[in-house]
Amino acid sequence: DSGVTQTPKHLITATGQRVTLRCSPRSGDLSVYWYQQSLDQGLQFLIHYYNGEERAKGNILERFSAQQFPDLHSELNLSSLELGDSALYFCASSPGPGTEAFFGQGTRLTVV
Amino acid sequence: EDKVVQSPLSLVVHEGDTVTLNCSYEVTNFRSLLWYKQEKKAPTFLFMLTSSGIEKKSGRLSSILDKKELSSILNITATQTGDSAIYLCASTGNQFYFGTGTSLTVIP
Numbered sequence: 001d002s003g004v005t006q007t008p009k010h011l012i013t014a015t016g017q018r019v020t021l022r023c024s025p026r027s028g029d030l031s032v033y034w035y036q037q038s039l040d041q042g043l044q045f046l047i048h049y050y051n052g053e054e055r056a057k058g059n060i061l062e063r064f065s066a067q068q069f070p071d072l073h074s075e076l077n078l079s080s081l082e083l084g085d086s087a088l089y090f091c092a093s094s095p096g097p098g099t100e101a102f103f104g105q106g107t108r109l110t111v112v
Numbered sequence: 113e114d115k116v117v118q119s120p121l122s123l124v125v126h127e128g129d130t131v132t133l134n135c136s137y138e139v140t141n142f143r144s145l146l147w148y149k150q151e152k153k154a155p156t157f158l159f160m161l162t163s164s165g166i167e168k169k170s171g172r173l174s175s176i177l178d179k180k181e182l183s184s185i186l187n188i189t190a191t192q193t194g195d196s197a198i199y200l201c202a203s204t205g206n207q208f209y210f211g212t213g214t215s216l217t218v219i220p
Contacts, residue, residue: 033208041212043155043200043210045207045208048207056208058207088153090154090155092208098144098204099144099160099204100144101157102157103154105153106153106154
């Protein structure tokens with residue numbers, strides 16, 4: 001157990017809908033990273049938050065947004081969902097930039 | 113553009129063989145190079161390297177960073193079927209970049 005908690009584990013939703021994925025980092029970690037992993041694809045970096053502030057953005061679509069709350073948990077919001085958004089979404093946390101990150105078990109999103 | 117490239121993409125070996133996985137990086141404001149193992153689900157952390165030339169070891173796995181060549185290798189000796197996984201290399205700089213991974217299959 002990495003100490004990073006992601007909910008829900010699985011999510012099935014229809015196209016056009018909106019979902020929220022939640023991540024609770026390890027105790028004491030200030031950085032939260034979000035990644036998307038599609039079938040047979042590598043980990044695509046989406047966004048990084050550090051202590052409540054956005055630090056870096058990767059290949060995140062405009063339909064996606066995220067935030068990190070004062071208690072350091074983070075949410076990834078995906079809207080106007082398309083079939084191609086079906087993927088595993090991972091959250092990882094670390095004490096700070098440049099340090100090792102530990103991954104949650106992921107949320108498997110299926111858009112039908 | 114920042115990038116992390118891993119090779120080979122895929123590797124099939126017999127139990128007992130030694131393998132070497134490669135990772136090269138071009139990252140702005142490089143901080144560290146990390147290796148992860150991904151089996152069925154979440155990647156699990158193996159090593160973090162920040163200093164060139166210093167080997168990190170954990171059992172049959174070892175890794176070393178070459179900052180001059182902007183590269184790292186992960187060695188696995190006396191491979192076992194349980195080593196079958198995707199091995200991911202990541203570099204931290206302005207972002208936390210992952211390579212596409214090397215898929216290792218160990219045959220009994």
